[in-house]
Amino acid sequence: MTPLLPALHHVAIICSDYARSKAFYSEVLGLRIVHEVYREARDSWKLDLEISPGVQVELFSFPNPPPRPTRPEAQGLRHLAFAVPDVEAVVAELNRRGVSTEPIRVDEYTGKRFTFFADPDGLPLEVYEVASTK
Structure with a gap:
């Protein structure tokens, strides 16, 4: 369909x-x-x-605007994920630009690497590896 x-x-x-x-x-x-x-x-x-x-x-x-009630399991948008070819490289660049990131994890179902960081209001943002040269 x-x-x-x-x-x-x-x-x-x-x-x-x-x-x-x-x-x-x-x-x-x-x-x-x-x-x-x-x-x-x-x-x-x-x-x-x-x-x-x-x-x-x-x-x-x-x-x-009212603040988000809780993080990350508030009703509504949980997070916004960006597809990237290399999570490690993106994390290194985010950190270089002063953005803190969580440790890189591996999705237990897909085997893909991902991690989270936050925008200035604490909105959870994710980078998710869709292809890797590794």
Whole structure:
């Protein structure tokens, strides 16, 4: 059966400090800024960042958003995972850029390596190895 929803277009994230999160996603993680707009009626910024062709993160600011109730098992989005060819190399570069990461683990079902780190608001982000030269 052909999937009804064949591809992911974007993931939307509401941040507490727009400038800090914009710098993290665009400068630290290197996501390309596609479009940025201030929506005056909502007192809100919206930033579209490209992960890969056709896949984006939408970053929003809103006045006084409530914090995430718990981590990571709160109802709703648990984490956002990025596919990478070499987890070790990405972890080394994240650490070089001042981003703390958890130890690299191996998925017990797929045998793939992965680890977690957090965005400026503590949103769990994952790097998951989809191909390896090792």
